[in-house]
Amino acid sequence: MRAIDLNADLGEGFGRWRLTDDEQLLSVVTSANVACGFHAGDAVTMRRVCELAVAHGVRIGAQVSYRDLAGFGRRAMDVPPDELAAEIAYQIGALAVFARAAGSRVSYVKPHGALYNRVVHDEEQAAAVVAGVLLAGEQLPVLGLPGSRLHAAAEKERLAVVPEAFADRGYTAEGTLVPRGRDGAVISDAAAVVERSVGMARFGVVTSVCGRSVEVRARSLCLHGDTPGAVALARQVRGELETAGVAVEAFV
Template sequence: MPAIDLNADVGESFGQWRLGDDPALMEHLSSANIACGFHAGDPAAMARSCAAAAAAGVSVGAHPGYRDLAGFGRRFLDVDPAELRHEIIYQVGALQAMARAYGTGVRYVKPHGALYNAMAHHTGQAQAVVDAVLALDPALALLVAPGSEVMRLGLAAGLKVVGEAFADRAYNPDGTLVPRSRPGAVLHDPGAVVAQALDLAVEHRVTAVDGSRIPLTAQSLCLHGDTPGALALAAAVRKALEDAGVSINSFA
């Protein structure tokens, strides 16, 4: 039976600003990427998400990003790699403490947004993330884009590196994600999201924006918790995968 992990970005509320329904979303996930306070989230949001994940039996991952609350971590920052390493250690360490307080633990690291995209080609920042994970706990898995620079460096360092694909994002013909600044970069139609999830999980391929079919093998599928209708999308994707005989299991 084919199997895949289903993850989502959660814990992105901040103060009085609430984003998403994390406890309900957890019911459909096997892994949860919890924001660590730099691009989104705060201690209370981190605590709620850790508690919800523990209650649902969902694996917890740290979701660190650039120090960019105003831009939601979706703007590239030319951070010195040494400084970035410290900031990743700081963020993941905070979530490790919070997870421990709520009866669970951090099993993997998935950088957020612009940092995630930069690590695909920016050797300095990719190495900074790898070095931070090694310093924190070499047993932590690293969840990244297949074929990326950070995947190469992580594997070379002996880390467990897991390839990820996106059910709700459009792809370029070269296998990269369509930038969010372009129309159609985020998929909202449930039928399109379900179809892409099935293609990725069963056929190990995705249809790019130009109609070409490109191979893409991943161990984990992501849905964005801040996408409108994320809860319904997650439920539809999980049901479709299970109906197709795909088992939903965390990689961590």
């Protein structure tokens, strides 16, 4: 039986503003990528999501980002490697406080937005992210795109890597994500998202925007929580995976 982890970006609110239905999504996913205050999230939100994650038996991951609240972490930035490493460690450390208080711990790290895309190809920024993970003081697994510079840098430092796929994002023929803002970047048809999820989990393939079949070997599948009908779609994806004989379980 094949196994897949379901992860979602959670805690992406700030103050009175909330973007995702964290509690409902935590009843479906097995890993929570919790915003650590740089692209979204604040102390109260981090604490609440950690407590909810523990109540639902969901693993807690640090979703680290460039310092970009105004742009939701999706704007390209050039951050010096030493500065980026320190900011990665800072974000992990902040979330670790609330994870421990809730009776759990930070189990992995995943970059967000522009940083996620940058470290697919940028060796220097990828190394800085890994340096930040090490600076935080734990040998945490790194969740990211298969074949990325980030995973290469993590493996060099003997950190575990977790290959990730996206059910609702378009893929290029090279196996990378179609940049947001371009045609085909986001898959909005629920039936297509479910079909792609099962295909990636069972067979390790997905159809790219140019119609070619692309190999996508993943241990974790990301479900975005900021899309309309996200909770219902997440439940449908999980149900279809289990019907297809795929075990839905955390990777750590």
